[in-house]
Amino acid sequence: xxxxxxxxxxxxxxxxxxxxxxxxxxxxxxxxxxxxxxxxxxxxxxxxxxxxxxxxxxxxxxxxxxxxxxxxxxxxxxxxxxxxxxxxxxxxxxxxxxxxxxxxxxxxxxxxxxxxxxxxxxxxxxxxxxxxxxxxxxxxxxxxxxxxxxxxxxxxxxxxxxxxxxxxxxxxxxxxxxxxxxxxxxxxxxxxxxxxxxxxxxxxxxxxxxxxxxxxxxxxxxxxxxxxxxxxxxxxxxxxxxxxxxxxxxxxxxxxxxxxxxxxxxxxxxxxxxxxxxxxxxxxxxxxxxxxxxxxxxxxxxxxxxxxxxxxxxxxxxxxxxxxxxxxxxxxxxxxxxxxxxxxxxxxxxxxxxxxxxxxxxxxxxxxxxxxxxxxxxxxxxxxxxxxxxxxxxxxxxxxxxxxxxxxxxxxxxxxxxxxxxxxxxxxxxxxxxxxxxxxxxxxxxxxxxxxxxxxxxxxxxxxxxxxxxxxxxxxxxxxxxxxxxxxxxxxxxxxxxxxxxxxxxxxxxxxxxxxxxxxxxxxxxxxxxxxxxxxxxxxxxxxxxxxxxxxxxxxxxxxxxxxxxxxxxxxxxxxxxxxxxxxxxxxxxxxxxxxxxxxxxxxxxxxxxxxxxxxxxxxxxxxxxxxxxxxxxxxxxxxxxxxxxxxxxxxxxxxxxxxxxxxxxxxxxxxxxxxxxxxxxxxxxxx
Ligand SMILES: Cc1ncc(C[n+]2csc(CCOP(=O)(O)OP(=O)(O)O)c2C)c(N)n1
Numbered sequence: 152x153x154x155x156x157x158x159x160x161x162x163x164x165x166x167x168x169x170x171x172x173x174x175x176x177x178x179x180x181x182x183x184x185x186x187x188x189x190x191x192x193x194x195x196x197x198x199x200x201x202x203x204x205x206x207x208x209x210x211x212x213x214x215x216x217x218x219x220x221x222x223x224x225x226x227x228x229x230x231x232x233x234x235x236x237x238x239x240x241x242x243x244x245x246x247x248x249x250x251x252x253x254x255x256x257x258x259x260x261x262x263x264x265x266x267x268x269x270x271x272x273x274x275x276x277x278x279x280x281x282x283x284x285x286x287x288x289x290x291x292x293x294x295x296x297x298x299x300x301x302x303x304x305x306x307x308x309x310x311x312x313x314x315x316x317x318x319x320x321x322x323x324x325x326x327x328x329x330x331x332x333x334x335x336x337x338x339x340x341x342x343x344x345x346x347x348x349x350x351x352x353x354x355x356x357x358x359x360x361x362x363x364x365x366x367x368x369x370x371x372x373x374x375x376x377x378x379x380x381x382x383x384x385x386x387x388x389x390x391x392x393x394x395x396x397x398x399x400x401x402x403x404x405x406x407x408x409x410x411x412x413x414x415x416x417x418x419x420x421x422x423x424x425x426x427x428x429x430x431x432x433x434x435x436x437x438x439x440x441x442x443x444x445x446x447x448x449x450x451x452x453x454x455x456x457x458x459x460x461x462x463x464x465x466x467x468x469x470x471x472x473x474x475x476x477x478x479x480x481x482x483x484x485x486x487x488x489x490x491x492x493x494x495x496x497x498x499x500x501x502x503x504x505x506x507x508x509x510x511x512x513x514x515x516x517x518x519x520x521x522x523x524x525x526x527x528x529x530x531x532x533x534x535x536x537x538x539x540x541x542x543x544x545x546x547x548x549x550x551x552x553x554x555x556x557x558x559x560x561x562x563x564x565x566x567x568x569x570x571x572x573x574x575x576x577x578x579x580x581x582x583x584x585x586x587x588x589x590x591x592x593x594x595x596x597x598x599x600x601x602x603x604x605x606x607x608x609x610x611x612x613x614x615x616x617x618x619x620x621x622x623x624x625x626x627x628x629x630x631x632x633x634x635x636x637x638x639x640x641x642x643x644x645x646x647x648x649x650x651x652x653x654x655x656x657x658x659x660x661x662x663x664x665x666x667x668x669x670x671x672x673x674x675x676x677x678x679x680x681x682x683x684x685x686x687x688x689x690x691x692x693x694x695x696x697x698x699x700x701x702x703x704x705x706x707x708x709x710x711x712x713x714x715x716x717x718x719x720x721x722x723x724x725x726x727x728x729x730x731x732x733x734x735x736x737x738x739x740x741x742x743x744x745x746x747x748x749x750x751x752x753x754x755x756x757x758x759x760x761x762x763x764x765x766x767x768x769x770x771x772x773x774x775x776x777x778x779x780x781x782x783x784x785x786x787x788x789x790x791x792x793x794x795x796x797x798x799x800x801x802x803x804x805x806x807x808x809x810x811x812x813x814x815x816x817x818x819x820x821x822x823x824x825x826x827x828x829x830x831x832x833x834x835x836x837x838x839x
Contacts, residue, residue, distance in 0.1 A: 153208070154245060157215035157223070163246075166209045172377045175205035178240040179406045180435035181253060181444075185236050186420040188448035189257040191594045192265065195403040195416040196310060197237045199341040202375050203384075203399060207306060208241030211384040216246035219273040225303050225388075226276050226292050230285020231310045231339065232266035232598065233418075238275065239263050247274040254444040257594035259455050259793030259801060265596035280598025281565060282534055283316025285309060286336060290322050293334040304388055307336045312344030312508060314355040315533035320365065326394040327366025335387040336367075336396040339374065341403035343414045346508045346516075346531065353508075353533025362396045374399030406433050418512075455793075459800045464811035470713050472650060478712065480676035482648035485702065486586055488625030489644060490514025493554065495626075496633055497525050503546055505539050505555035506531040512646075513556050513586035536561050540569035540583075547579035552633060556584025558592070559601030559643055567607055574639045575613045581639055582632055583608075587646040588618075589753035590785065590802050591702060593795040600790030601643075605758030608641040609731045615640045616731040617661070620704035621651045624728060627659040636661060643701065645753070647795045650705040652677055658684045659728070664737035667704070667724040668693075669711045680708060685725065685737040693721040694817050695747035697809060698738065700727045700759055703751040703783070706799075709806035710751075714813055722813070730759060738766045742778045747816045749781045751809050753799075756784035779819050781812050 154163040166174065179201050186192045208214075212225040229238045236256055243250040248262075255261040262272040266280030277288045289307035296303050313319065326334050338358065346352045355361075362369045368390065372383045380399070387395050403417070404410030407429040421429055430436040473479055494517045496502060502518075506529060510516035519525040532539035536557060543553035556562055562585045563570065574581045585608070588601050608616050615638060619625040625644050632640045654677065658665060666688040672679045695714075699707035704726045711722035723745055725737055742748050748767065752759040760782035767778055785802050799805050 153210045153212050153214065155213055155215050157218040157221040163215070168377050168381060171205050171209060171381065174209055174244055175202045175377070176406070176433050177435050177438060178205060178237070178244060180430050180433050180439045181240055181250060182236050183407070183421050183426050183429045184439060184441055184444050185253045185256040187423065187426045188254045188445055189594060190420060192236060192257060192420050193233045193418050194410055194420060195343065195413070196231065196234045196339065196341065198405045198407065198410065199374070199401040199403045200234050200237050200308065200339045201405070202377055202380055203308070203337060203339070204237045204241040205244070206377065206380045206384055208245045210381060211388060212306065213303070214245070219247060223301060223303055226289070226305045228277050228285045228289045228292065228305065228307045229267055229279055230307055231282065231313055232279035234308070235263070235265065235267045238267055239272070242272070242274040248272065251444055251447060254448045255451050257596070257792045258448070258451055259791055259797050261451070261792065265594045265792040266598045268597070278598070280596065281561065282310070282313045283318040286319050286322035289334055290325050290329070290331060293326070293331045294329060296333055303333070305334050307334070309336060309338050310344070311338055311340045311342065311349050311355055311358070312352065312534055314338065314358060315353045315535045317535060317537060323362065323365040323367065331394045332391045334394040335390065336394070338396060338398050339401050340398050341401045343403045343412070343417065344508050344534070345414070345417050346506060346510050347414050352506070352531050353535065358398055366393060368393045368395045369398065370395065371398045371400065374401035375405060408432055455797065459797055462803070463800055463805070464807045466713055466717050466807070466810070468716065470709055470806065477674050478672055478676045478679060479674060480650040480652070483622040483651050484646065484648050485619065485622050485625050485644040486514050486646060488619070488622040489556070489584055489586070489629050489642070490517030492626045492629030492633065493518040494520065496630060497522060499552070499634065501550060501552040502633065503528045503530060503551045503553050505543060505553060507536055507539055507555060507557040507561070508534045509557050513584060515554065515556050515584065537566045537569050540566040541573040543581045544573035544577060544579050547581050548577070552580055552582070554582040554584065554633065556586050558599055559585030559588040559604045560599065562586070563601065563604040563608055563641060570639070571611055575611045578613050578638050580637055583641045585641060585643040588643045589645055589702065590790050590798040590804070591645050591647045591753065591795040593647070593798060594792045596792035597790040602755045602785050602790060605643065605730060605754050609758060609762065613639055614731065615729070616643070617641070617729050618643045618700040619728050620701060620726055621649055621653055623651060623653045623655070623657070624659060628728065631659070631661050645702045649702045650676065652680070652705045652708055653682065657682050660684060662729045662732050662734060664734040665726040667708055667726055669708070669715055669722065672712060672716070679712070682726070685734060685740070690740070690744045691721065693723040693745050695720065695749060695813055696723040696725060696741035696745045697749045697751060697813065698725040698727050698741070698759065698763055699751040700730060701753055703753050703804065706804065706806040707751050707809055710809035710813060713806060713810040718814060720813070720817055727759065730762065733762050733766065735766045735770070738763055739770050739772055742767050742773055743776060746777060747779045747820050749783065749809065749813050749816055751783040751804065753804055754784055756782045756786060760784065779816050781816050783809050783812055
């Protein structure tokens with residue numbers, strides 16, 4: 152029985168069915184409060200899994216909150232990482248951590264990341280968030296248990312939509328092949344995923360037959376009948392012979408009437424009114440200190456705000472977006488332009504769009520919105536990025552113009568070999584949308600923040616890579632790549648509302664950079680700048696060049712404003728929207744004419760910086776010419792949960808950071824080049 156003292160073997164606390172039902176109700180209440188305080192997260196699936204969570208953490212699994220690393224403990228792997236709040240509450244109610252701390256969910260630096268990280272919170276067994284990987288981890292842990300002569304059970308919690316990932320079945324095969332009867336899978340069968348009912352997105356049933364044919368024992372249970380849940384889990388603890396899967400029939404949003412069975416509540420959180428109503432319906436309103444919890448969250452947030460404030464380089468004026476009385480700018484999610492272009496060109500019969508269960512959010516569903524006649528060219532693939540990638544290659548082989556997209560990390564990393572071999576090697580006309588790129592995707596945290604995708608995409612022969620700077624440029628880039636450009640193409644854009652800094656008249660030529668110059672600060676940020684093709688630009692003897700791509704272009708423009716107003720420096724901003732093929736001449740001229748090149752990318756430093764450096768160091772025109780370089784970007788670390796604009800500050804990719812670095816570089820050029828270089832030499836000599 153669970154909650155043991157690992158030293159004495161005594162049971163610390165034993166819950167009966169009524170107590171477990173009560174705990175699950177209360178956990179649901181805390182879940183709603185945490186989601187409300189976070190302002191983002193997953194209500195539906197956290198509520199559907201809560202009864203199983205309570206039974207597992209408070210009664211069935213052997214573990215000791217006083218000794219989280221107890222070698223004999225049962226392991227619980229949350230393959231379905233987006234249900235992290237349920238995991239956190241299971242641990243907290245079991246005594247691993249203070250219950251009230253879960254309200255710090257999804258806040259910057261908090262152990263309660265948007266998706267669980269095993270190094271940040273005791274009791275978390277694995278870092279998950281990319282669906283379909285947990286069962287393989289569980290297989291590994293179960294195999295290790297056997298090798299180490301341990302008797303622990305490994306439980307793995309998955310979603311029913313998640314069953315669409317091929318890796319689940321590779322793991323299922325391995326589990327039975329290795330006879331892992333110390334492994335128990337639990338599938339939260341709530342029958343909904345993001346794009347709608349599982350049966351419509353990509354039918355996974357009959358799951359029972361599938362698992363049986365893979366060599367598993369199978370049991371279907373009512374995932375909300377506590378008696379049945381406990382009995383099934385306890386039997387599972389003693390199960391022998393084969394791996395066992397429990398298919399738990401559940402209701403998404405269980406316990407809150409207006410959330411139950413509504414797909415829209417998958418990734419939504421309750422507002423204050425909905426929270427109040429939800430807590431009342433659960434019958435726990437009087438038992439949860441809501442205000443105290445929310446105050447705790449606000450205090451934590453206050454500390455974050457102060458920390459970030461101190462992290463920001465200071466100038467004489469406040470240049471943050473739309474804070475000054477002038478230089479106003481419109482904000483719009485960059486991803487919108489993608490959907491607009493697909494809607495515009497979707498009548499072309501060659502265009503087919505592949506759905507990967509995140510369609511509304513990345514706007515690919517705009518392709519068929521209000522156009523039922525296009526529905527036959529909307530092909531739902533489910534949560535199966537690897538297969539979809541090769542399906543796209545097959546479609547392209549037959550003359551179609553396939554488009555697919557999802558979070559950039561699942562669109563360009565998980566399926567990398569498929570992109571390489573199925574698409575790039577064959578030079579197929581496939582458009583891949585890496586949506587929600589960069590840290591600014593926000594509170595989902597590191598697993599969902601693509602910061603390496605551009606390395607891989609730029610590294611693939613035949614691949615073209617475009618990183619547009621705003622929603623307007625995203626629309627133009629999508630249109631061009633879709634209909635004019637032949638071959639594999641990767642379009643990377645952000646999730647957040649970002650400044651709109653181009654308009655219909657702004658040139659967009661694939662492979663050709665634009666020069667952006669601050670002319671006259673005024674009411675409109677956009678109108679304060681002049682943008683032209685670099686090939687049409689005449690040198691104006693600027694002090695430096697900032698080369699940027701994606702949402703770093705508006706930041707670079709804002710940096711140019713700071714540099715002009717505070718230091719009188721003139722900046723040439725190069726919008727390098729096409730990363731591959733990169734506009735070499737634009738870089739060479741900028742290096743030659745300004746002598747200072749600073750790159751800015753919302754990515755691990757290098758996708759842009761190293762490509763630019765390569766052009767500079769390998770161009771004979773620049774041999775013997777001093778060029779001072781610097782790079783702004785993420786510095787070899789994983790992302791974090793947090794609000795999008797907080798992360799821009801935390802990861803030091805704001806205009807203020809760009810301007811700060813620029814001053815250092817221009818200073819070197821203007822005054823101290825010799826002294827600083829000598830200092831550097833002397834200090835490296837001392838070190839060696
Ligand atoms: C590899 C991967 N692709 C896409 C996503 C985005 N995503 C998060 S939750 C989800 C739907 C999951 O559906 P299901 O497994 O049924 O979970 P539930 O409905 O119970 O929340 C998707 C597509 C992801 N996290 N990982």
